[in-house]
Every structure is written in C-alpha cells, then in structure tokens.
Amino acid sequence: MGGAGRGRRVTIADVASHAQVSTTAVSKVLRNAYGVSTAMRERVRAAIDELGYRPHHAARAMRGRTFTIGVLLPHINNPFFAEILDGLMEQLGGTDYQAIIVQGGRDDTSERRAIDALVDRQVDGILMVVPLSSKARLEEVAAGTPTVVLGPHERSALYDSVHGDDEAGAELAVGHLIALGHRRVAHLGQQDLGHGRPATMLHAIRERTYRRVMAEHGLADEIAVAATAYTEEGGRRGAHELLARDPRPTAIFAGADLAAFGALAALHEAGLSVPADVSLAGYDNTRAAGLAHLALTTVDQDGTLMGRTAARLLLERVAGGRASSVRFSVTPSLVVRRSTGPPQDAA
Amino acid sequence: MGGAGRGRRVTIADVASHAQVSTTAVSKVLRNAYGVSTAMRERVRAAIDELGYRPHHAARAMRGRTFTIGVLLPHINNPFFAEILDGLMEQLGGTDYQAIIVQGGRDDTSERRAIDALVDRQVDGILMVVPLSSKARLEEVAAGTPTVVLGPHERSALYDSVHGDDEAGAELAVGHLIALGHRRVAHLGQQDLGHGRPATMLHAIRERTYRRVMAEHGLADEIAVAATAYTEEGGRRGAHELLARDPRPTAIFAGADLAAFGALAALHEAGLSVPADVSLAGYDNTRAAGLAHLALTTVDQDGTLMGRTAARLLLERVAGGRASSVRFSVTPSLVVRRSTGPPQDAA
DNA sequence: GAAAAAATGGGTAACGTTACCCACACCTGG
DNA sequence: CCAGGTGTGGGTAACGTTACCCATTTTTTC
Numbered sequence: 001m002g003g004a005g006r007g008r009r010v011t012i013a014d015v016a017s018h019a020q021v022s023t024t025a026v027s028k029v030l031r032n033a034y035g036v037s038t039a040m041r042e043r044v045r046a047a048i049d050e051l052g053y054r055p056h057h058a059a060r061a062m063r064g065r066t067f068t069i070g071v072l073l074p075h076i077n078n079p080f081f082a083e084i085l086d087g088l089m090e091q092l093g094g095t096d097y098q099a100i101i102v103q104g105g106r107d108d109t110s111e112r113r114a115i116d117a118l119v120d121r122q123v124d125g126i127l128m129v130v131p132l133s134s135k136a137r138l139e140e141v142a143a144g145t146p147t148v149v150l151g152p153h154e155r156s157a158l159y160d161s162v163h164g165d166d167e168a169g170a171e172l173a174v175g176h177l178i179a180l181g182h183r184r185v186a187h188l189g190q191q192d193l194g195h196g197r198p199a200t201m202l203h204a205i206r207e208r209t210y211r212r213v214m215a216e217h218g219l220a221d222e223i224a225v226a227a228t229a230y231t232e233e234g235g236r237r238g239a240h241e242l243l244a245r246d247p248r249p250t251a252i253f254a255g256a257d258l259a260a261f262g263a264l265a266a267l268h269e270a271g272l273s274v275p276a277d278v279s280l281a282g283y284d285n286t287r288a289a290g291l292a293h294l295a296l297t298t299v300d301q302d303g304t305l306m307g308r309t310a311a312r313l314l315l316e317r318v319a320g321g322r323a324s325s326v327r328f329s330v331t332p333s334l335v336v337r338r339s340t341g342p343p344q345d346a347a
Numbered sequence: 348m349g350g351a352g353r354g355r356r357v358t359i360a361d362v363a364s365h366a367q368v369s370t371t372a373v374s375k376v377l378r379n380a381y382g383v384s385t386a387m388r389e390r391v392r393a394a395i396d397e398l399g400y401r402p403h404h405a406a407r408a409m410r411g412r413t414f415t416i417g418v419l420l421p422h423i424n425n426p427f428f429a430e431i432l433d434g435l436m437e438q439l440g441g442t443d444y445q446a447i448i449v450q451g452g453r454d455d456t457s458e459r460r461a462i463d464a465l466v467d468r469q470v471d472g473i474l475m476v477v478p479l480s481s482k483a484r485l486e487e488v489a490a491g492t493p494t495v496v497l498g499p500h501e502r503s504a505l506y507d508s509v510h511g512d513d514e515a516g517a518e519l520a521v522g523h524l525i526a527l528g529h530r531r532v533a534h535l536g537q538q539d540l541g542h543g544r545p546a547t548m549l550h551a552i553r554e555r556t557y558r559r560v561m562a563e564h565g566l567a568d569e570i571a572v573a574a575t576a577y578t579e580e581g582g583r584r585g586a587h588e589l590l591a592r593d594p595r596p597t598a599i600f601a602g603a604d605l606a607a608f609g610a611l612a613a614l615h616e617a618g619l620s621v622p623a624d625v626s627l628a629g630y631d632n633t634r635a636a637g638l639a640h641l642a643l644t645t646v647d648q649d650g651t652l653m654g655r656t657a658a659r660l661l662l663e664r665v666a667g668g669r670a671s672s673v674r675f676s677v678t679p680s681l682v683v684r685r686s687t688g689p690p691q692d693a694a
Numbered sequence: 695g696a697a698a699a700a701a702t703g704g705g706t707a708a709c710g711t712t713a714c715c716c717a718c719a720c721c722t723g724g
Numbered sequence: 725c726c727a728g729g730t731g732t733g734g735g736t737a738a739c740g741t742t743a744c745c746c747a748t749t750t751t752t753t754c
Contacts, residue, residue, distance in 0.1 A: 037733090056710050232638060268639040371706090372703065700750080705746085708743085
C-alpha cells in the first residue's frame with residue numbers, strides 16, 4: 001500500500017531485508033525462477049505487498065525484458081486503426097505486456113524517429129501499422145526486435161506480415177460497380193509518400209487492381225485516378241478533381257472510407273446525389289460507414305481480427321523466437337449499402 | 348552509420364576510447380554539460396557519428412531523464428483526440444521529447460493499469476486526456492510525476508488543467524436551439540463510468556448546463572436526457588430512446604459530434620429529416636462535422652490549441668518545476684450549419 | 695609576480711536488477 | 725557409510741549512464 005510521491009523508492013533490497021532473505025531470493029520470486037521453496041515464496045510475496053514494492057522498469061530493461069509492445073500508427077485519426085488496436089489490446093489483455101503507441105506521421109523521416117523511439121525504449125516487440133519506411137529499413141529494425149508489419153503485402157524472412165487481401169477487396173468493389181452498369185468508374189487513391197516500396201503498399205495494390213479490373217472489362221480508356229490522401233480532406237479534394245472531368249464519372253471507388261466521406265461532401269457540394277447521380281464505394285467498413293444516413297457500400301475487412309492476429313504472432317515471436325516468418329491474409333467481403341446503384345444514363 | 352541487429356551495442360565507453368577521451372567527457376557532451384572545450388566536443392561528436400552510437404535509454408532512465416512524455420487517451424476512436432494530439436506533437440516537435448500514448452479504456456481499473464504503465468516507465472511528464480480516475484488518484488500520480496490534465500474542470504495544486512469552457516459551449520448550443528423556437532430540446536449525454544468525481548467531468552458539465560439553460564427558459568418540464576456514451580453507437584441508441592418519447596423532441600443537443608453522428612443515423616432510421624423534423628447540434632467541431640453532406644451545427648473548441656497548451660505547460664513543469672499550478676480554459680464558439688433550424692410546428 | 699579564480703578533463707561510486715556461480719543440507723542408492 | 729544427486733539459498737559482478745568530486749592547467753586580478 002505504499003503511497004506514491006517523494007521519498008526513496010522501495011527496492012528489491014528493502015523487500016529482502018524485510019523478509020529476511022537475500023535480494024537474489026526476491027528476484028527469483030519476481031521472475032518465477034527455479035530454486036525457491038513455497039515457504040520463501042510466500043514470505044517474499046507478503047513483504048512485497050506490505051511495502052508496496054513495484055519493480056523498477058528501467059533497471060529491469062537494462063538486463064532483460066521490458067514487457068512492452070510498441071505500436072506504430074501513421075496517425076490516430078483513422079477509425080480503422082482503432083479497430084486494429086482493439087484487437088491488439090484484446091489479445092494482450094491476459095498477458096503482462098503493455099502496449100505503447102507512437103505516431104509515425106506523414107513522412108518517413110518522422111516515422112523513422114518514431115520507430116527509433118520504440119527501439120531505444122527496448123520494446124520487446126513492434127507492430128508497425130501501414131508503415132512508410134522501405135523494406136530494407138523494416139528488416140533492419142526486425143533484425144534487432146521481433147516485428148510484425150500490418151498492411152503492406154510483403155514476405156520477409158525477418159518479420160511477420162498481416163494484411164487484408166486488397167486485391168480481392170478492390171476487385172469486389174470495382175466489379176460491383178461495373179456489374180451495376182457503370183463504365184466511367186473513377187478511383188480515389190493515395191499519393192506515395194515514403195521512398196520505399198510503393199508496389200507493395202496497400203493503396204498501390206488497390207489502385208493497381210482498380211486499373212486491372214477496368215482494363216479487363218474493356219474500360220481502360222475510362223480509368224481516372226485522383227491520388228491524394230486517405231483522409232476526409234483528401235477524399236474531398238480528390239473527388240472535386242474527378243468531378244471536374246467531362247464527362248464526369250458515374251461511380252467512384254475510394255480506397256478508404258475516410259476518403260469516401262470526403263467524397264460524399266464533394267458530391268453534395270457539386271449538387272449531385274448519391275447514388276442517383278454518382279455511386280460511391282469505400283474500403284474498411286468503418287463504424288461510420290454503417291450508419292443509416294450514410295449507408296456506404298464498402299469493403300469489409302476484419303480489423304479486430306487483424307489486430308488480434310498481429311498481436312498473437314508478435315507474442316509468439318517474442319516468446320519463442322519462431323524460426324520461420326508468417327504471412328497472414330484476411331479475406332475481405334463486400335457490404336452493399338445504399339450508396340451504390342445502377343447509373344442513371346447507362347449511355 | 349552503425350547497423351542495427353546483433354552484436355554488442357556501442358556504448359559510451361567505445362565512443363570514449365575511439366575519441367581518446369574519458370567516458371565522463373562523452374557523457375558531458377551528450378548532456379551539453381558544463382566543462383567541455385569546443386575541440387573536445389567536436390572530437391566526441393565525430394566519434395559518435397562514426398560508431399553510430401545511440402544512448403541507452405534504460406541506463407539513462409536509471410539515473411535521470413527519459414525524455415518521454417506519456418499521453419493517456421481513453422480510446423483512439425474519437426477524432427477530437429487526434430486534434431489534441433496534433434497540437435501536442437507540434438509543440439513537442441522542436442524538443443528532444445518523444446510522446447508515447449497508452450489507451451485507458453472504459454473503466455477506471457484498466458485506466459489505472461495504463462497510468463501505472465506510464466509511471467513505471469518513468470515518463471518525465473504525463474498528459475491525461477479526459478481521465479476517469481478520481482481526483483485523489485490523479486494527485487497521487489501528480490505528486491510523483493509532472494502532470495497536466497485535459498478535460499475535467501478542476502483546480503489542483505499538484506497538476507495543471509486545460510479544458511474548454513464547457514458551460515459556455517453548452518449554453519451556446521442549447522441557447523441557439525431555444526432561440527430558433529424549440530421547446531422540446533433533448534440531450535445526448537454520457538453515462539458516468541469512473542467512481543471519481545462526476546461533477547467536474549466535462550460530460551457532466553454539458554448536461555448540467557443543458558438542464559440549467561432549459562430551466563432558465565421555463566422549459567424544465569421538457570428536459571429529456573439519454574445518458575449513453577460519446578460514440579456513434581451510443582448516440583444512435585440514445586437518440587432512439589429520445590425519439591420514442593411522445594411527444595418527441597424537436598431538437599437534440601449531443602454532447603459530442605461522435606454521438607451526433609449516431610443520432611443522425613437514428614433519425615434517418617426513424618424516417619425523420621434534419622433539420623425539418625428534428626434539429627441536431629453537436630460538440631467538438633470535428634473534421635467530419637464540417638463536411639457538406641453532414642453540415643452539423645456544433646460547438647467549436649480549438650483542440651489543437653488545447654494540445655499545444657497542455658504540452659507547453661507540461662514542458663514548463665518538467666523543466667522548471669513550476670511552483671503554482673495553472674488552469675487554462677479555451678473559449679468555445681458556435682458554428683451554425685444546416686443541421687439546425689426552426690421547428691416545424693412551433694406549437 | 696603571486697594568489698585567486700575559472701576552465702577543462704578524468705576517476706569512481708552509485709542507480710536496481712538479474713545471471714551466473716558456489717555453498718550448503720538433505721536425500722538417495724549401492 | 726560414502727559418492728553422487730537434488731533442492732534450496734546467497735554472493736557478486738555486470739548492464740550503461742550520470743553526478744559528484746578532485747586534479748590539473750590556464751586565465752584573471754591585485
């Protein structure tokens with residue numbers, strides 16, 4: 001019951017003398033190490049409670065584990081990241097591990113700083129969510145710290161990957177729009193920001209798949225892409241750009257729900273109604289997309305599952321030092337709501 | 348340029364021998380301490396770069412500063428928190444401090460665990476965003492670690508407070524609705540979760556002010572409150588509850604934009620249009636509220652400013668050990684958009 | 695020109711914990 | 725009864741850094 005605040009902190013030595021044992025004994029009890037009798041264990045436990053001892057994190061870190069999982073998020077504004085985190089927290093719930101989050105930011109310089117911060121703090125494992133850094137950089141980190149990467153479609157021998165099947169997801173969305181009769185289907189994408197590996201980034205895959213599916217349906221000439229950002233403002237700007245075309249698209253596939261919400265605003269500003277004038281599909285099936293007044297058709301991928309899986313893989317890596325790396329892919333599904341419909345003039 | 352990965356890590360001793368100086372000298376250079384000539388400083392700097400030395404965080408923490416600011420967020424799903432964090436990051440940008448975020452969760456047990464995690468990691472300062480814990484608990488933490496609390500309206504001698512003037516904000520919103528001619532104005536609030544100090548929590552103040560303003564306009568009999576949560580789902584559930592009343596309210600004041608979005612869904616589900624059938628006002632002026640298709644009337648409070656200020660106060664506390672505590676209040680303003688209008692039947 | 699002050703550099707003992715070893719005492723089996 | 729195990733406990737040297745002190749040299753002041 002020791003109060004916080006000033007005063008010298010309670011150390012293992014205090015506990016030891018209070019329990020009439022050695023510091024080694026206390027350390028052993030704390031670590032559940034071999035070589036302690038039940039009697040001693042109880043005596044030490046009692047002393048710990050009585051003195052309100054708490055292990056000194058930094059001192060522990062100097063010798064071994066920190067019981068900390070570091071999570072790198074690009075930015076906390078995206079509600080899909082919240083779902084991922086929910087899954088992670090759920091999985092970490094029963095363990096002694098604590099998650100700490102750092103924000104990577106928009107460029108890879110600031111992301112590097114954030115990752116370094118985690119490495120410097122000797123986290124036992126790192127989960128990188130949609131990182132911008134190059135694969136080489138990620139492997140550099142993974143060589144020193146157990147790492148799981150969520151987002152990019154890469155297989156690396158050094159870290160595990162968790163990602164949605166973005167190719168399948170994008171195909172579902174674009175295919176759905178084309179099946180409805182749309183020909184001028186445009187895409188809201190994300191501009192490349194990092195200097196790393198554009199081809200494996202999820203936004204690149206969604207865009208590439210969009211292009212492929214369009215071409216496969218003989219609509220190569222109708223391809224129109226605005227590459228801004230997966231944010232509300234990015235989607236709004238991009239949609240305005242797309243709507244300025246003549247003839248304007250009759251459907252828009254946004255690479256993320258957040259961008260789709262921005263597109264909704266742009267459509268409203270342009271005096272167009274959804275889906276009568278323009279159909280709109282998103283990606284992620286965020287909570288807001290399901291709300292009745294928006295009713296956004298979108299691609300669902302189980303963010304909680306992704307977070308849970310990432311955490312599980314990370315814990316395995318931390319504990320066992322798994323030999324081979326794992327790649328986990330989540331199959332997406334299409335959720336059709338009221339933001340998509342047949343085109344007005346199927347000219 | 349030292350690569351990461353295996354191998355013994357580069358220590359201050361390696362740098363020292365490489366630069367032909369003592370470890371003390373290197374330490375002094377690293378800390379910008381007194382007693383180093385320019386020549387020596389440069390020699391050490393060169394050695395540091397050449398060997399790719401990085402300070403060992405844990406070893407530092409054992410002796411002094413960690414250059415870490417801990418941020419406690421209830422959950423990362425609320426976009427307003429993202430704004431606060433933007434302000435904080437901006438203010439921290441130029442400094443050597445790194446922010447790490449932990450999620451507090453919905454109950455004060457899990458919040459306690461999260462706070463303990465920060466304290467155990469010896470962060471130099473803590474920013475608690477809308478904490479659930481009791482004031483006594485906060486002061487216990489603040490006694491040991493410089494602390495700034497964002498949200499609750501409390502003055503404590505031990506920590507600084509930053510908050511919006513929720514009373515003024517709620518008065519603006521409710522007053523606006525009443526001025527439009529509404530009489531049956533309902534409120535979407537948040538249920539008390541912690542066991543601490545309900546009266547000073549911002550949601551309690553918003554609700555209390557709603558009740559007061561209603562009463563002041565002779566509308567005490569029309570008071571209707573649904574206390575759920577400041578989330579989309581909470582707002583949706585609460586709004587359904589309110590709309591089930593007979594006669595139903597003609598206006599709803601939601602304590603947070605997130606809840607207002609949920610209310611929009613509920614209104615849509617009930618076949619009611621906004622603002623023709625029911626007017627709706629929110630709080631926070633999140634980015635989404637400004638989007639054209641939502642056009643939510645809401646109370647604007649500068650979240651970035653709050654984050655910046657909180658960070659500034661915290662840095663002051665960390666550096667100087669300010670004697671007195673500060674309370675900073677941000678004045679809100681009303682942003683009228685298209686979700687509010689006069690009632691149809693001003694019976 | 696001597697005394698005092700300032701500037702510069704280094705030695706070393708912590709900080710709290712754990713891993714590795716060693717020292718017993720007690721038990722087993724031949 | 726002794727050799728070898730096994731169970732139980734403690735001593736102690738790290739881990740990498742910094743704060744405090746002391747020892748020089750250089751500069752300033754009277």
